[in-house]
Amino acid sequence: MFTLRRLAIALPTLFIIATASFFLMRAAPGGPFDAEADLEPAVLENIRAAYDLDKPLLEQYWIYLTNALSGDFGPSLVYKDFGVNELIAIGLPISAKLGLLAMIVALLLGGLCGIIAALRQNGIIDHIIMALAMTGIAIPSFVTAPILVLFFGLYLKLLPVAGWNDGAPANMVLPIIALALPQIAIIARLMRGGMLEVLQSNFVRTARAKGLRESHVILRHVMQTAAIPLVGYLGPALAGIMTGSLVIELIFNLPGVGRYFVQGALNRDYPLVMGVVVIYGALIIALNLLSDLAYAALDPRVRRGYR
Amino acid sequence: MVEPVLKIRDLSVSFAAGDQQLAAVSNVSFDLNEEECLGIVGESGSGKSQTFLAALGLLARNGRATGSVLYRGQEILNAPRHELDELRGNRLGMVFQDALSGLTPTMRIGQQLAESAERHLGMSPAEARARALEMLEIVSIPDPAQRLNAYPFELSGGMRQRVMIALAMICKPDVLIADEPTTALDVTVQAQILRLLDGLKRHTKTSVVMITHDLAVVAGLCDRILIMYGGRPVELGATAEIFSGPLHPYTAGLLRSMPTLSIDPEVDLPAIPGQPPDISQLPAGCAFAERCERASDRCLREDPLLTARTNARSVACHFPLDGN
Ligand SMILES: Nc1ncnc2c1ncn2[C@@H]1O[C@H](COP(=O)(O)OP(=O)(O)O)[C@@H](O)[C@H]1O
Ligand code: SF4
Ligand SMILES: [Mg+2]
Numbered sequence: 001m002f003t004l005r006r007l008a009i010a011l012p013t014l015f016i017i018a019t020a021s022f023f024l025m026r027a028a029p030g031g032p033f034d035a036e037a038d039l040e041p042a043v044l045e046n047i048r049a050a051y052d053l054d055k056p057l058l059e060q061y062w063i064y065l066t067n068a069l070s071g072d073f074g075p076s077l078v079y080k081d082f083g084v085n086e087l088i089a090i091g092l093p094i095s096a097k098l099g100l101l102a103m104i105v106a107l108l109l110g111g112l113c114g115i116i117a118a119l120r121q122n123g124i125i126d127h128i129i130m131a132l133a134m135t136g137i138a139i140p141s142f143v144t145a146p147i148l149v150l151f152f153g154l155y156l157k158l159l160p161v162a163g164w165n166d167g168a169p170a171n172m173v174l175p176i177i178a179l180a181l182p183q184i185a186i187i188a189r190l191m192r193g194g195m196l197e198v199l200q201s202n203f204v205r206t207a208r209a210k211g212l213r214e215s216h217v218i219l220r221h222v223m224q225t226a227a228i229p230l231v232g233y234l235g236p237a238l239a240g241i242m243t244g245s246l247v248i249e250l251i252f253n254l255p256g257v258g259r260y261f262v263q264g265a266l267n268r269d270y271p272l273v274m275g276v277v278v279i280y281g282a283l284i285i286a287l288n289l290l291s292d293l294a295y296a297a298l299d300p301r302v303r304r305g306y307r
Numbered sequence: 308m309v310e311p312v313l314k315i316r317d318l319s320v321s322f323a324a325g326d327q328q329l330a331a332v333s334n335v336s337f338d339l340n341e342e343e344c345l346g347i348v349g350e351s352g353s354g355k356s357q358t359f360l361a362a363l364g365l366l367a368r369n370g371r372a373t374g375s376v377l378y379r380g381q382e383i384l385n386a387p388r389h390e391l392d393e394l395r396g397n398r399l400g401m402v403f404q405d406a407l408s409g410l411t412p413t414m415r416i417g418q419q420l421a422e423s424a425e426r427h428l429g430m431s432p433a434e435a436r437a438r439a440l441e442m443l444e445i446v447s448i449p450d451p452a453q454r455l456n457a458y459p460f461e462l463s464g465g466m467r468q469r470v471m472i473a474l475a476m477i478c479k480p481d482v483l484i485a486d487e488p489t490t491a492l493d494v495t496v497q498a499q500i501l502r503l504l505d506g507l508k509r510h511t512k513t514s515v516v517m518i519t520h521d522l523a524v525v526a527g528l529c530d531r532i533l534i535m536y537g538g539r540p541v542e543l544g545a546t547a548e549i550f551s552g553p554l555h556p557y558t559a560g561l562l563r564s565m566p567t568l569s570i571d572p573e574v575d576l577p578a579i580p581g582q583p584p585d586i587s588q589l590p591a592g593c594a595f596a597e598r599c600e601r602a603s604d605r606c607l608r609e610d611p612l613l614t615a616r617t618n619a620r621s622v623a624c625h626f627p628l629d630g631n
Contacts, residue, residue: 206474209363209403210396210422212422216422220414299412300460
């Protein structure tokens with residue numbers, strides 16, 4: 001029920017995202033061909049006409065919208081000979097791979113750190129983990145990324161400094177860590193909070209009164225409920241990783257969607273930017289729906305329609 | 308003489324609150340005999356629950372317990388976790404007041420019952436499930452086979468409390484501690500649960516501790532009663548004797564404020580005037596002095612200890628009633 005409602009507002013949301021990004025892009029000063037400064041005015045006019053840029057703004061909006069509805073985001077204005085769809089098709093698998101791996105790393109590591117901190121509440125390990133988490137949240141990834149590169153790439157010479165190298169695992173390690181770090185920190189704090197709350201609840205006392213071993217109590221009676229606040233954060237976490245990847249892909253020179261997006265924005269490549277925005281918007285909405293399903297898996301009240 | 312099942316001596320519980328130590332339970336001593344039903348009665352906050360949570364090693368993190376709790380001669384107070392785990396849920400069962408928050412929300416009833424049987428009775432999952440089903444029948448849950456697959460939130464309050472009792476009884480324990488098992492329920496369901504406990508008590512060898520703030524609950528059920536006030540034991544004796552001749556002024560007050568059939572319900576019952584003591588500032592003398600008609604200087608200076616009057620009755624009061 002909940003999921004159906006979310007589905008019903010997904011399309012209007014996407015429409016608003018597309019519209020807003022269209023007009024915001026156009027409101028920004030400058031144009032796509034500014035770099036090619038010494039073009040003759042007549043030639044420039046021809047190019048603009050070829051991309052419909054000479055038409056009134058509302059008509060352009062209409063053309064863009066109808067094409068987007070049929071799944072075509074038009075040609076790139078800067079990467080000549082490439083359609084936006086092609087660029088996204090090249091970049092998305094790479095970005096998705098990085099994002100997904102970063103998400104998995106963040107969930108596993110963040111979850112584990114949170115559990116350990118909660119079980120050692122107010123102990124030295126708890127204090128260390130929480131101090132690290134505070135730093136992880138405070139420092140943005142465009143700062144951690146260069147530090148990671150300096151240390152592991154240039155000083156220890158353990159890992160490549162940048163580049164994709166056809167997806168070689170060594171090339172992915174540093175970008176994934178840089179993307180995951182802030183999320184690890186947030187997830188660790190959420191998991192710790194969830195654990196601490198559940199640990200002092202009455203049903204945990206009942207489980208202990210049954211003479212169950214503490215490991216059994218944690219795994220069977222605590223974890224599932226303690227993880228519920230995490231599920232609500234899955235959507236924001238993915239959004240955070242996706243926006244983080246815009247910068248990270250640039251820093252590590254990775255051929256993902258993020259790099260196209262940043263370059264597209266700098267060059268006023270309107271179709272490219274809007275294509276990426278709409279695709280990312282759709283992805284984030286879809287992933288939020290997935291996190292609803294995860295809720296149902298963890299909480300029987302949701303599954304059985306009580307809430 | 309037969310050894311008691313539980314022998315509690317000088318049990319005290321305190322909680323750290325800021326830089327203060329709150330004395331929730333002070334020097335409680337009593338025995339629980341074989342196949343006996345002992346009532347623990349006192350106002351809310353008088354230390355009833357913490358006494359038994361301490362005995363089972365279930366205090367909150369800020370709680371500390373001192374003294375001695377012997378289960379059949381074995382010291383269990385502050386015992387290592389693995390020793391406690393052999394007894395809890397196995398020889399010592401406990402039923403908690405609020406069965407909704409007391410059952411794990413994400414686990415089916417059958418699983419919550421079966422894991423105890425697997426843990427303590429060495430049963431296979433299939434045997435444990437059969438035992439769980441049998442327990443649901445014993446506590447009179449309708450459609451027991453279906454209820455095995457239910458989640459706690461799918462049961463009514465009374466049903467959940469039955470499940471709690473089934474949980475505590477699944478390993479046929481020597482001791483069942485029922486902590487206000489009926490307080491959260493409405494009156495008709497309360498009576499059903501009390502009947503169920505009474506039946507279980509008759510048909511098993513389990514000794515029962517019945518914790519309640521309501522003297523009426525223990526009247527028909529318990530052999531002996533321990534009255535608690537401000538974390539202290541104030542009177543201990545056979546149920547009939549306490550009802551017919553209370554020794555402690557507090558017990559007498561409780562009895563006077565108890566509704567009986569003969570009293571006209573329109574008439575207000577004489578409640579004990581004043582408030583229960585605040586454990587963060589307990590007086591030096593008798594904790595009840597503020598509310599006691601018989602209080603004198605000595606009561607304000609000296610804390611009365613629980614002392615035996617006869618071999619079956621004890622009272623903690625400098626000027627007890629004559630008991631007639
Ligand atoms: N974790 C805790 N921290 C501080 N005080 C507590 C804690 N748990 C219980 N207490 C206090 O201990 C006293 C006795 O509580 P309890 O044994 O639960 O009373 P009751 O007789 O109603 O069962 C109460 O005053 C209560 O506020
Ligand atoms: S000791 Fe004194 S104050 Fe306390 S109950 Fe007895 S008579 Fe009352
Ligand atoms: Mg209580």
